[in-house]
Amino acid sequence: MVKNGSRRTDFGSHKVALSPSLIHTGTTGASGQDKVVGASLLTFSTVVFVYYTLWAIVMPFVDETYFLHDYFPRREYAIRIPCVLLVFGLTVILTFLSMVMIKSKKKVEKKSA
């Protein structure tokens, strides 16, 4: 971003005409749709964090008969679900990576053939 200290005020003999392109009429900040995406990401991540922290850290110390326990699945799933997601995510990412590497190697072989 250009800092104010480097603003030039001496334009020499050129006359700076005020054309429509120099008048800024836009709005500041992200567009409406971007704001919705950003806000939804933020709320989703907050909800996930709070729910998971309650489930994994707080609930084990809460009395078994308390009503809140009805809102959470069994405790083992607090470990199984992130584990499965991690394995699944790593599989997808590494498969994609390996396919890209194989394709690029085939291209190099084709070129040199």
Next chain:
Amino acid sequence: MTRATEAAAFFGITTTIYLALLFQWLPITLPETVQNFTLPVLPWWALVTFGAYSLGNIGYHVLTFRDCPEAYDELQVQIGEAQRDLRSKGMNIK
């Protein structure tokens, strides 16, 4: 200490303390729930927290992104000046 060294040191110390408590190398007895459930679930909790923090950070910055109108104005003035300068030297600019 460089950033990398600092991060590695923090990671190393946390991991050592965690493993010491998990495998009961120290003569400390923790409550049964903590030892059997909370300690094993902590790495997964750290992973979920890191993912949530990353996603939330991105969402927050997308939400509060500023357009910088001052930089836009300054840039437009500089573009106009550059165009005039090149035109005066004979270049054809639309």
